[in-house]
Amino acid sequence: MLTEIRIDGLGVISTATAQFHTGLTCLTGETGAGKTMVVTSLHLLSGARADAGRVRLGASRAVVEGRFTVEDANDIARAEVDQVLEAAAAERDDDGSIIAIRTVGGDGRSRAHLGGRGVPASVLADFTAPLLTVHGQNDQLRLQRPEQQLSALDRFAADTVHPLLRRYRQQRRAWLDARAKLLERASRGRELALEADRLKHSLNEIDAIAPEPGEDIRIVEEVRRLSDLDSLRAAAATAHDALAGPADAPEDSSGALESLGVARARIEAADDPALAALTPRLADAIAVVVDVTADLSSYLSDLPSDPGALDTLLTRQAELKTLTRKYAPDIDGVLAWAQEARSRLGSLDVSEEALAELAAEVDAAAERVRGSAQKLSAARMKAAGRLAAAVSAELSGLAMGKARLQVEVRQLRAGPQDSAPLVVDGQELHAGPSGIDEVEFRLSAHSGAQSLPLGKSASGGELSRVMLALEVVLAGSDHGATMVFDEVDAGVGGRAAVEIGRRLARLARTHQVIVVTHLPQVAAFADTHLVVDKSDDGKGAVDSRVRTLTNDERVVELARMLAGLDDTETGRAHAEELLATARAEKAGAEVTAR
Numbered sequence: 001m002l003t004e005i006r007i008d009g010l011g012v013i014s015t016a017t018a019q020f021h022t023g024l025t026c027l028t029g030e031t032g033a034g035k036t037m038v039v040t041s042l043h044l045l046s047g048a049r050a051d052a053g054r055v056r057l058g059a060s061r062a063v064v065e066g067r068f069t070v071e072d073a074n075d076i077a078r079a080e081v082d083q084v085l086e087a088a089a090a091e092r093d094d095d096g097s098i099i100a101i102r103t104v105g106g107d108g109r110s111r112a113h114l115g116g117r118g119v120p121a122s123v124l125a126d127f128t129a130p131l132l133t134v135h136g137q138n139d140q141l142r143l144q145r146p147e148q149q150l151s152a153l154d155r156f157a158a159d160t161v162h163p164l165l166r167r168y169r170q171q172r173r174a175w176l177d178a179r180a181k182l183l184e185r186a187s188r189g190r191e192l193a194l195e196a197d198r199l200k201h202s203l204n205e206i207d208a209i210a211p212e213p214g215e216d217i218r219i220v221e222e223v224r225r226l227s228d229l230d231s232l233r234a235a236a237a238t239a240h241d242a243l244a245g246p247a248d249a250p251e252d253s254s255g256a257l258e259s260l261g262v263a264r265a266r267i268e269a270a271d272d273p274a275l276a277a278l279t280p281r282l283a284d285a286i287a288v289v290v291d292v293t294a295d296l297s298s299y300l301s302d303l304p305s306d307p308g309a310l311d312t313l314l315t316r317q318a319e320l321k322t323l324t325r326k327y328a329p330d331i332d333g334v335l336a337w338a339q340e341a342r343s344r345l346g347s348l349d350v351s352e353e354a355l356a357e358l359a360a361e362v363d364a365a366a367e368r369v370r371g372s373a374q375k376l377s378a379a380r381m382k383a384a385g386r387l388a389a390a391v392s393a394e395l396s397g398l399a400m401g402k403a404r405l406q407v408e409v410r411q412l413r414a415g416p417q418d419s420a421p422l423v424v425d426g427q428e429l430h431a432g433p434s435g436i437d438e439v440e441f442r443l444s445a446h447s448g449a450q451s452l453p454l455g456k457s458a459s460g461g462e463l464s465r466v467m468l469a470l471e472v473v474l475a476g477s478d479h480g481a482t483m484v485f486d487e488v489d490a491g492v493g494g495r496a497a498v499e500i501g502r503r504l505a506r507l508a509r510t511h512q513v514i515v516v517t518h519l520p521q522v523a524a525f526a527d528t529h530l531v532v533d534k535s536d537d538g539k540g541a542v543d544s545r546v547r548t549l550t551n552d553e554r555v556v557e558l559a560r561m562l563a564g565l566d567d568t569e570t571g572r573a574h575a576e577e578l579l580a581t582a583r584a585e586k587a588g589a590e591v592t593a594r
Contacts, residue, residue: 001512002042002132002482003097004067007546009059011037018530018546022072024508026523027516027546028557029532034544035516038532039486042066042134044102047125050110062104068131069097072512077130077481084127090115100124134484135467143441143467144455150439153407155474156390157383164379168372168435175365176420182358196348199341202327206338209319216320216331219313226310233303240296243289257293260286370424373436380437381409387473394469398503399496400462402447405469412438441466464488465500472503475510482512497521505586520561520575524582529554554579 006017012034029035040054041064055062070078084090085098092098092115101113102124112121142148154161185192225232245255264282267275320331327337384407391405414421414428422431429436442451445462454466468488488500501522507513508527517523531553534544549557558578559571 001069001072002066002514003069005038005041005045006063006065007037007041008063009056010041010062010064011054011056012534012544013037013546014056014059014543016532016544016546019548020512020514021528022508022512023527024505024525025512025514025528025530026526027514027530027532028518028523028561029544030534031518034534035532036486037544038546039134039484039516042132042484044104044110045100045124046128046132046134047112047121047123050102050104050108050121052104052106052108055104055106060106063101064103065099065101067093067097067099068128070131071096073131073481080130081127084123085115088114088117088119088123090117090119098127100127130481132482132484135471135486135488143463143470144453146438146440147434149407149441149454150434150437152470152474153380153383153387153409153439154434156387157379160379161376161383164372164376165435168369168376169433171365171368171372172431172433175362175369178358178362178365179420182355182362185355185358192348196345199345199348203338203341203345206323206327206334209323211320211323211331211334213332213335216317216324219317219320223310223313223317226313233300236296236300236303240293240300243293243296257286257289260289366422369431370422373422373429373431374424376435377409377411377437380435380439384409384439390473391466391469394472394503395465398465398469398499399494400445400465402445403462404444404451405466406442406444406451408440408442409437410440411436465496468500468503472507475507482514483507484514484516486516487518488515494521501525501582502585505582518561520558520578523554523558523561524575524578525586529557531557 001022002020004017004019006015007013008015018038027035027038037054044050044064045066070081073081081098085092090098098115099113100115102121103111103113110121112119112124114123114127143152154165241255243256245258260282264279264286267279267282270276323334324330328334388405388407392403395401395403395405411424411427412430412432414430418428418430420431421428422436423429424436441454443454443462443466444451454463464487468485471483485504488504497519498521500519501524504513504515504522505525515522515526523529529549530546531549532544532546555572555575558575559568562571562574562578564571
């Protein structure tokens with residue numbers, strides 16, 4: 001719900017603040033006072049294109065700030081808002097509300113902020129999409145587009161259509177993927193066969209050498225070691241002889257181990273406690289020397305004795321380098337490349353059997369899409385009659401008693417440029433993201449009139465009423481959203497105006513409804529009445545402000561709207577009667593609704 005809006009430097013408005021509440025809010029004011037600037041500001045908060053021409057003359061920029069709450073929104077809308085806020089790292093205010101700001105400079109550049117974070121204007125559009133719907137003259141024109149009419153029908157039958165539509169889209173995606181794979185195989189058969197041959201040759205080369213993970217690194221270390229084999233052998237042998245004594249040493253020479261044994265024997269033979277205390281330490285030294293001597297013997301025995309071992313390693317190293325030059329910087333990378341190549345080779349089967357198998361898979365996927373598309377079409381056709389009847393009933397209450405809306409659901413034929421036609425009952429149809437259907441709203445404006453497409457049969461006022469009737473019928477699908485109507489009552493008056501007011505009041509029982517109107521019959525139904533006043537400083541500068549009317553001020557404003565009768569007793573009496581009638585009708589409608 002929109003709770004507050006502040007406007008600075010937009011059009012004729014220098015500074016204005018308006019509070020919005022639940023129910024029906026009507027915005028009135030004299031022509032040129034700036035009522036449409038309020039709607040323009042909401043368009044800007046919805047991410048609409050910025051227009052430097054809207055910046056107030058003499059101002060450097062226009063700023064629109066809106067405060068929104070989501071407590072009254074449905075679960076889907078709240079989830080969508082939370083997703084947008086999380087993605088933008090936006091924060092809620094202390095009271096849980098969210099502030100959105102749009103700034104338009106005199107040079108046409110615009111900036112957007114959401115929850116204290118700078119964001120692209122498109123993020124504002126994503127944020128307000130589930131919360132705010134603005135209906136103006138351009139929106140009425142959009143109602144004439146086939147895609148908008150299809151969307152309206154799907155909203156009306158959301159419980160049955162949306163699950164079918166989701167299933168159709170999933171199956172269509174799988175079908176298109178399989179179809180693209182088959183077309184690639186068929187059109188690139190020769191190229192893919194050559195690629196398969198190259199992959200097989202490379203894999204055969206790798207398999208013939210059969211490298212092991214990390215083998216190239218181990219060989220480098222081993223080659224370095226073998227290159228220093230003589231010096232390593234001499235160092236280990238000399239150390240071993242120094243500890244154990246050389247095997248060919250004369251009798252009077254000995255190694256460190258024998259010397260330590262002699263030292264321990266002499267100390268143990270002496271009868272002196274101080275010398276005896278050194279015995280354990282000598283025993284530890286002997287144990288260490290014994291261990292080191294054994295390790296040196298093991299090291300010497302493990303050293304390669306084959307003079308050709310180094311040549312063998314160098315040959316293996318050369319084989320591995322032929323692989324690392326072609327496929328990857330190291331052997332681990334070569335093995336990873338081979339794994340990917342085997343996976344790719346498995347998908348490059350271009351044999352007749354493989355193509356036939358893939359074609360059968362495409363046919364099966366197409367059959368599933370065909371079944372889903374037909375179920376979706378059937379659901380839409382069933383809902384079309386109900387939607388037409390419901391909207392026609394609403395039009396009857398909007399002083400279009402003889403008007404009838406038809407909702408036609410037709411299957412869309414595939415064009416010559418259609419890349420993926422779907423054959424249904426022997427006909428090639430366009431299988432788009434929304435199905436195989438196109439929807440057209442046709443209006444018969446009065447009894448005996450020919451049924452024509454909406455854009456050709458409805459005047460501006462009739463189109464406004466069709467849109468309002470449609471929104472009233474669709475109201476249950478987006479409970480809690482804020483709906484804004486700009487001049488929805490254009491071109492109507494009298495009893496039709498009263499009926500529009502009644503419908504808007506009924507719509508406001510489940511939505512926050514904001515209406516810019518010039519009709520007192522509509523404004524009388526408002527729960528909150530705002531007026532845009534303009535003032536002239538005498539120097540040609542016009543300024544406007546927005547204020548909330550009290551009950552007495554509403555009478556004056558309605559009297560003004562009744563052909564400028566605000567300063568007459570007759571006008572005020574008429575306004576009071578209009579208010580009393582509207583209040584009575586609203587009270588009666590609420591009792592009936594309960």
